[in-house]
Amino acid sequence: MIVEDCMIQYLISQAHKLMAVVLTSCLFFPLLFDLSALENIPEKPPVKIPYKITGTYPHSPGSFTQGFVYEDGFLYEGTGQYGSSSLRKIKLETGEILKEVKLPRDIFGEGITIYEDRIIQLTWFSQVGFVYDKKSFRHLDTFRYPVPIEGWGITTNGKHLIISDGSNRLYFLDPESFEVKNRLDVHDQLGPVLKINELEYVKGAIYANVWQSHEIIKINMDSGKVMGVIDLGKIVPKQFKGHNDYVLNGIAYDSEKKRFFVTGKMWPFVFELALLVSE
Numbered sequence: 422m423i424v425e426d427c428m429i430q431y432l433i434s435q436a437h438k439l440m441a442v443v444l445t446s447c448l449f450f451p452l453l454f455d456l457s458a459l460e461n462i463p464e465k466p467p468v469k470i471p472y473k474i475t476g477t478y479p480h481s482p483g484s485f486t487q488g489f490v491y492e493d494g495f496l497y498e499g500t501g502q503y504g505s506s507s508l509r510k511i512k513l514e515t516g517e518i519l520k521e522v523k524l525p526r527d528i529f530g531e532g533i534t535i536y537e538d539r540i541i542q543l544t545w546f547s548q549v550g551f552v553y554d555k556k557s558f559r560h561l562d563t564f565r566y567p568v569p570i571e572g573w574g575i576t577t578n579g580k581h582l583i584i585s586d587g588s589n590r591l592y593f594l595d596p597e598s599f600e601v602k603n604r605l606d607v608h609d610q611l612g613p614v615l616k617i618n619e620l621e622y623v624k625g626a627i628y629a630n631v632w633q634s635h636e637i638i639k640i641n642m643d644s645g646k647v648m649g650v651i652d653l654g655k656i657v658p659k660q661f662k663g664h665n666d667y668v669l670n671g672i673a674y675d676s677e678k679k680r681f682f683v684t685g686k687m688w689p690f691v692f693e694l695a696l697l698v699s700e
């Protein structure tokens with residue numbers, strides 16, 4: 422009898438413990454979830470990345486730059502604005518437009534990237550992207566965005582297309598099916614970094630323009646933490662200082678000579694930069 426009483430008391434105490442665990446989990450699970458998100462907020466501000474200007478090239482002052490890529494001696498540019506959006510191939514040294522596709526007047530062009538033998542161009546509000554043959558600029562395909570987002574910037578790490586939408590979120594898309602494979606939220610020490618615009622993947626990191634800012638941020642691909650900042654305030658053309666439309670936008674990278682090319686919307690120049698740290 423005593424043994425049975427003990428067993429009953431033991432079972433009751435275990436049931437109480439189980440209830441306590443369940444209640445504790447229910448109460449604290451949301452808190453734990455939030456804490457894991459906070460882990461991606463860096464404790465310290467990003468380091469300033471030193472650089473020097475190593476070249477200046479002409480840039481068509483009518484180019485409302487939305488996408489910028491360098492490959493094999495040429496710049497490729499996607500421009501925006503209704504009625505003047507385009508895809509261009511440009512001679513670096515002279516700024517001469519060697520090849521151009523003009524988009525329909527009701528389409529606002531956005532970022533571009535080169536994936537294998539194709540150029541992919543986003544649109545701002547149209548919910549679609551365009552695929553072109555890199556050599557001929559022939560239109561090959563139109564794809565629908567897999568999520569209802571605005572199209573802003575695009576780059577590739579060779580495995581995924583990486584897209585910004587004006588928030589602090591980056592989407593990683595399969596380059597064939599255009600399905601979302603991953604998401605990455607970008608934070609600095611103050612919290613989410615919004616308005617992430619033109620992108621460039623370089624050696625395991627993503628460099629990004631932040632809309633209406635003269636800074637380029639360097640983002641850790643695994644954590645989304647901002648690791649460094651390139652302050653380009655001194656190259657903003659005098660006539661555009663403090664301007665909200667004609668802002669720094671456009672990052673291209675020459676992996677062979679390890680040089681960056683940057684420009685802005687309607688800027689008359691493309692600047693060549695060398696970072697004074699390893700990328």
Ligand SMILES: [Ca+2]
Binds near residue numbers: 575621671672673
């Ligand atoms: Ca770019």
